[in-house]
Amino acid sequence: MSPAAAARATSFAATFSASNAPSSRGLLHRPFRGTPARRRAVASMAVSAPRSSAAASFLERRESERALHFVKYQGLGNDFIMVDNRDSAEPKVTPEEVAKLCDRNFGIGADGVIFVMPGVNGADYTMRIFNSDGSEPEMCGNGVRCFARFIAEIENLKGTHSFKIHTGAGLIIPEIHNDGKVKVDMGQPILNGLDVPTKLPSTKNEAVVQAELAIDGLAWHVTCVSMGNPHCVTFGAKELKDLHVDDLKLSDIGPKFEHHEMFPARTNTEFVQVLSRSHLKMRVWERGAGATLACGTGACAVVVAAVLEGRAERKCVVELPGGPLEIEWREDNNHVYMTGPAEAVFYGSIVH
Numbered sequence: 479m480s481p482a483a484a485a486r487a488t489s490f491a492a493t494f495s496a497s498n499a500p501s502s503r504g505l506l507h508r509p510f511r512g513t514p515a516r517r518r519a520v521a522s523m524a525v526s527a528p529r530s531s532a533a534a535s536f537l538e539r540r541e542s543e544r545a546l547h548f549v550k551y552q553g554l555g556n557d558f559i560m561v562d563n564r565d566s567a568e569p570k571v572t573p574e575e576v577a578k579l580c581d582r583n584f585g586i587g588a589d590g591v592i593f594v595m596p597g598v599n600g601a602d603y604t605m606r607i608f609n610s611d612g613s614e615p616e617m618c619g620n621g622v623r624c625f626a627r628f629i630a631e632i633e634n635l636k637g638t639h640s641f642k643i644h645t646g647a648g649l650i651i652p653e654i655h656n657d658g659k660v661k662v663d664m665g666q667p668i669l670n671g672l673d674v675p676t677k678l679p680s681t682k683n684e685a686v687v688q689a690e691l692a693i694d695g696l697a698w699h700v701t702c703v704s705m706g707n708p709h710c711v712t713f714g715a716k717e718l719k720d721l722h723v724d725d726l727k728l729s730d731i732g733p734k735f736e737h738h739e740m741f742p743a744r745t746n747t748e749f750v751q752v753l754s755r756s757h758l759k760m761r762v763w764e765r766g767a768g769a770t771l772a773c774g775t776g777a778c779a780v781v782v783a784a785v786l787e788g789r790a791e792r793k794c795v796v797e798l799p800g801g802p803l804e805i806e807w808r809e810d811n812n813h814v815y816m817t818g819p820a821e822a823v824f825y826g827s828i829v830h
């Protein structure tokens with residue numbers, strides 16, 4: 479069955495509504511209090527025609543049957559369907575269903591689905607994320623900022639807050655600031671090539687720095703970094719004078735990195751242009767999601783790689799197609815910190 483046909487065959491139906499519509503209920507039982515921009519975004523997704531009582535009762539019935547409420551969040555255009563899964567240690571949606579829900583034509587459309595689950599090992603919460611192809615990565619930087627804002631919404635918390643989040647990459651600590659931005663302690667980068675993992679030989683102690691990777695007749699110089707999930711960072715190839723990231727055809731070249739035999743767990747790939755020693759521009763091809771507008775773990779890996787290659791300072795602004803992230807790789811504790819936005823864009827329910 480083609481992916482399109484498979485998506486059509488889904489037993490899910492998603493109904494979208496502004497959360498202050500009369501029939502909105504479940505996850506968030508209160509009016510949407512977003513900024514005007516957020517309200518506009520929500521309104522543009524809502525069905526604006528007045529509901530007949532028959533339609534209203536149909537929607538009420540569908541919602542009360544086995545509706546799973548979600549909130550769609552985005553961080554620099556990296557978008558996620560957030561599910562409140564605090565009452566269960568099992569995700570409420572299967573990986574196959576995730577792929578259908580993330581389909582931009584036949585589903586809700588998203589780069590992934592994120593579940594807020596009960597905390598373990600002393601953490602406040604557990605985050606599980608699934609890519610749009612249904613695969614489960616260890617971590618997601620933009621996702622964890624959305625996760626923090628989503629917790630604040632469902633727990634009705636105002637102002638600054640920080641949480642201990644258990645993830646596949648260990649303990650991650652996001653901190654919500656007064657301006658709504660979220661700063662995240664992303665932990666220490668993993669540089670040992672075998673742990674990234676990559677089969678490329680190490681070039682600097684155990685790290686893989688500026689190693690050659692042959693793709694499409696070019697010898698790409700790559701540095702491999704794990705932020706809990708694997709990243710292959712390149713600033714160019716031997717045969718290329720300068721890399722202009724806007725000129726790349728990511729859908730051609732990205733999959734060749736992602737599925738290269740040197741990456742046994744596949745890889746995320748970042749293509750980077752150095753604008754200055756504190757300003758980098760990148761585009762990303764994500765494992766399991768393809769070209770996205772932003773990748774938080776990717777931006778962290780880029781700064782680590784740029785420092786290892788002597789191209790940049792430890793504190794940089796990283797420009798992504800969806801906007802900038804502030805990244806710092808601190809020398810004193812070896813942790814990487816990421817600061818950026820995250821916001822709710824609309825509310826809806828999935829009917830099983």
Ligand SMILES: N[C@@H](CCC[C@H](N)C(=O)O)C(=O)O
Nearest residue numbers: 615618619620707773774775
């Ligand atoms: N967009 C994310 C990364 C999501 C996971 C990634 N596709 C993987 O498979 O490792 C981010 O912001 O970090």
